[in-house]
Amino acid sequence: MTQSTATAALGAASTTVVRRAGRLLAGAAILALAALVGHPARGASGESLQELMKARDLSEADVTAALKTYMPTGRHDDYYIFASGGHSGQVVVIGVPSMRILKYIAVFTPEPWQGYGFGDETDALIETGDRHGHPLRWADTHHPALSELKGDYDGRYLFIGDKANARVAVVDLADFATKQIVSSNLIESDHGGTFVTPNTEYVIEASQYPAPLGGKYAPLEQFNDEYRGAMIFWKFDRDKGRIVPEQSFAIELPPYAQDLVDAGKLASDGFAFCNSINTERAYGGDLEGRPPMESGYSQNDMDYLHVIDWKKAEQVVKAGKTEKIAGFTVIRLPVAVEEGLLHFVPEPKSPHGVDVSPDGKDIVVGGKLDTHATVYSIEKIKQLIADKKFEGTDPYGVPILPFKESIRGQVEIGLGPLHTVFDDKGNAYTSVFIESVAAKWSLKDLKLIEKIPAHYNIGHITAAEGDTVSPDGKYVVMMDKWALDRFAPVGPLLPQNFQLLDVSGEHMQLLADLPIPLGEPHYAQMIKADKLKPLEVYKPVGTNPLTETKDPHAVEGGKERIDRKPDGVHVYMTAIRSHFTPDIIRVKEGETVHLHITNLEQAYDATHGFAIDSHNIQLSLEPGEHANVTFVADKPGVFPMYCTEFCSALHLEMAGYLLVEPKAGGTTAKADTTAAKGKK
Numbered sequence: 151m152t153q154s155t156a157t158a159a160l161g162a163a164s165t166t167v168v169r170r171a172g173r174l175l176a177g178a179a180i181l182a183l184a185a186l187v188g189h190p191a192r193g194a195s196g197e198s199l200q201e202l203m204k205a206r207d208l209s210e211a212d213v214t215a216a217l218k219t220y221m222p223t224g225r226h227d228d229y230y231i232f233a234s235g236g237h238s239g240q241v242v243v244i245g246v247p248s249m250r251i252l253k254y255i256a257v258f259t260p261e262p263w264q265g266y267g268f269g270d271e272t273d274a275l276i277e278t279g280d281r282h283g284h285p286l287r288w289a290d291t292h293h294p295a296l297s298e299l300k301g302d303y304d305g306r307y308l309f310i311g312d313k314a315n316a317r318v319a320v321v322d323l324a325d326f327a328t329k330q331i332v333s334s335n336l337i338e339s340d341h342g343g344t345f346v347t348p349n350t351e352y353v354i355e356a357s358q359y360p361a362p363l364g365g366k367y368a369p370l371e372q373f374n375d376e377y378r379g380a381m382i383f384w385k386f387d388r389d390k391g392r393i394v395p396e397q398s399f400a401i402e403l404p405p406y407a408q409d410l411v412d413a414g415k416l417a418s419d420g421f422a423f424c425n426s427i428n429t430e431r432a433y434g435g436d437l438e439g440r441p442p443m444e445s446g447y448s449q450n451d452m453d454y455l456h457v458i459d460w461k462k463a464e465q466v467v468k469a470g471k472t473e474k475i476a477g478f479t480v481i482r483l484p485v486a487v488e489e490g491l492l493h494f495v496p497e498p499k500s501p502h503g504v505d506v507s508p509d510g511k512d513i514v515v516g517g518k519l520d521t522h523a524t525v526y527s528i529e530k531i532k533q534l535i536a537d538k539k540f541e542g543t544d545p546y547g548v549p550i551l552p553f554k555e556s557i558r559g560q561v562e563i564g565l566g567p568l569h570t571v572f573d574d575k576g577n578a579y580t581s582v583f584i585e586s587v588a589a590k591w592s593l594k595d596l597k598l599i600e601k602i603p604a605h606y607n608i609g610h611i612t613a614a615e616g617d618t619v620s621p622d623g624k625y626v627v628m629m630d631k632w633a634l635d636r637f638a639p640v641g642p643l644l645p646q647n648f649q650l651l652d653v654s655g656e657h658m659q660l661l662a663d664l665p666i667p668l669g670e671p672h673y674a675q676m677i678k679a680d681k682l683k684p685l686e687v688y689k690p691v692g693t694n695p696l697t698e699t700k701d702p703h704a705v706e707g708g709k710e711r712i713d714r715k716p717d718g719v720h721v722y723m724t725a726i727r728s729h730f731t732p733d734i735i736r737v738k739e740g741e742t743v744h745l746h747i748t749n750l751e752q753a754y755d756a757t758h759g760f761a762i763d764s765h766n767i768q769l770s771l772e773p774g775e776h777a778n779v780t781f782v783a784d785k786p787g788v789f790p791m792y793c794t795e796f797c798s799a800l801h802l803e804m805a806g807y808l809l810v811e812p813k814a815g816g817t818t819a820k821a822d823t824t825a826a827k828g829k830k
């Protein structure tokens with residue numbers, strides 16, 4: 151047997167092992183599988199599987215996990231995870247089961263590789279997210295939400311919230327690029343964002359820390375009267391793929407520090423559910439004789455689950471029973487009460503996740519300082535509202551439904567339940583922060599089935615299609631806040647850890663750890679890969695990704711030119727392997743330069759970059775893409791420009807010069823040379 155046929159045979163044998171692994175692995179008898187192949191499987195360097203396992207100190211469970219996650223070169227993952235990138239202001243795209251990072255999507259912050267924030271359009275896009283006149287160049291991306299149709303992910307858009315600055319962004323999954331950033335100027339921070347209604351009619355963003363609505367000032371002593379929360383319903387235009395602020399509205403809420411949200415579906419369609427963590431209305435003051443925020447927030451045994459009838463709210467908006475605050479349409483709190491679109495139900499102490507079951511009948515709440523997952527019944531809640539069976543009202547007149555008559559039951563699952571996701575077999579999976587486990591329990595009987603340890607401090611949890619009306623089961627990912635001892639040490643600031651679980655069998659199995667070294671990836675959603683149909687190239691050539699149409703400045707091959715206009719020098723440039731045309735730009739000191747660059751390539755992955763030294767210019771031009779960048783050539787000098795992607799054998803030669811000639815009276819480089827040679 152020649153070397154190559156032996157390798158081919160080994161490849162075929164490995165494939166057999168993997169296929170059988172999928173069907174037969176009950177107990178992970180890897181050694182027996184190796185024997186099935188006929189001979190012990192051998193690696194390229196000749197070791198048997200047993201020898202490899204011994205040399206690398208791998209257990210059978212390790213090898214099973216490896217077989218379940220290994221992707222031979224060229225094979226694609228079954229799922230995508232879209233995870234918030236935390237402080238980076240980006241989104242992380244991860245393949246499952248391989249747990250390979252596939253992309254960081256630039257959203258709220260400049261990202262040089264994608265040229266995001268370094269050209270006219272993306273720079274302006276980031277600026278649309280500036281607030282109160284302050285440039286914002288960071289974000290705390292928190293909750294990504296995939297667009298839905300009939301309660302299922304449709305693979306078209308992704309929304310992501312910025313907790314720190316109360317902003318929402320829209321990412322188009324055709325090109326994995328950010329298209330829009332909106333903020334209301336109504337609220338100062340959010341946490342309950344983003345969550346979508348079942349047909350993505352609205353993208354929901356709920357405030358977190360109460361403040362006077364609309365960016366006004368009011369002293370903390372007026373907290374109860376002047377400070378407020380709000381839930382914003384951003385209207386989404388599916389055809390245009392953009393949020394329509396003019397058709398969006400908010401509902402004013404008491405200052406209870408609203409937390410996470412989920413939209414009802416099927417049995418609970420038309421409702422939104424939101425937790426609150428500060429019905430105490432504490433506002434800190436540890437140096438002023440009041441309890442600190444943490445204890446002030448956690449004195450009551452119960453907070454309030456907010457039950458919001460958004461379909462009724464839509465009618466109230468249509469009827470014009472709204473006010474404008476900071477230019478935003480708001481249903482004021484007394485109107486919300488009067489119209490019966492806001493009700494409270496007590497919920498266990500300091501809750502976090504509120505999660506609607508796939509059939510929409512149950513709403514699961516985890517109380518961080520409690521040991522239960524509490525399961526509310528939408529049927530009971532609707533009946534209590536219809537019967538006006540309230541146990542009282544809060545200080546703002548909001549009716550409170552009786553706790554015991556609103557719930558279907560509680561499951562004792564451990565200390566610190568946070569967030570719950572679902573599989574296709576009627577099971578729920580709850581992250582349990584203080585105990586540091588993921589708990590699997592039965593939605594039907596409300597019985598705990600099994601726990602698996604997290605390493606360490608599990609926050610959120612995500613499941614394959616787990617927020618939809620039809621979850622897939624198969625995989626659950628634990629998002630751990632701590633990662634000590636999981637990875638090679640990298641100084642005091644460690645990555646966070648995503649841990650992939652196989653939940654297809656009787657017992658949960660830990661398959662893989664993925665360090666996320668970029669920010670606290672708060673939450674994620676997992677979608678079946680074949681639901682996405684990403685673009686390969688921009689068509690037609692000259693497309694501006696933000697407008698998704700041919701840019702008015704798009705440049706055709708052969709029509710490259712430099713035009714001097716009243717507003718400056720317009721350079722119409724093309725990029726194609728391996729040159730820019732024109733490759734020399736001559737301007738005078740102080741002139742404004744408008745670069746219009748089209749990548750003429752139509753080959754998949756034929757990206758060119760474009761950078762100019764010392765001008766903070768770096769573009770990424772995907773095949774067919776057009777970008778514009780404007781700058782003032784305020785310093786005389788010679789500035790090389792070059793392609794920043796290794797695009798071809800002559801990539802280094804894909805370069806040119808920006809020559810900024812000094813104003814009259816200045817000194818040119820040529821003059822310097824001649825002077826030095828004494829020929830002046």
Ligand SMILES: [Cu+2]
Nearest residue numbers: 758793797804
């Ligand atoms: Cu290039």
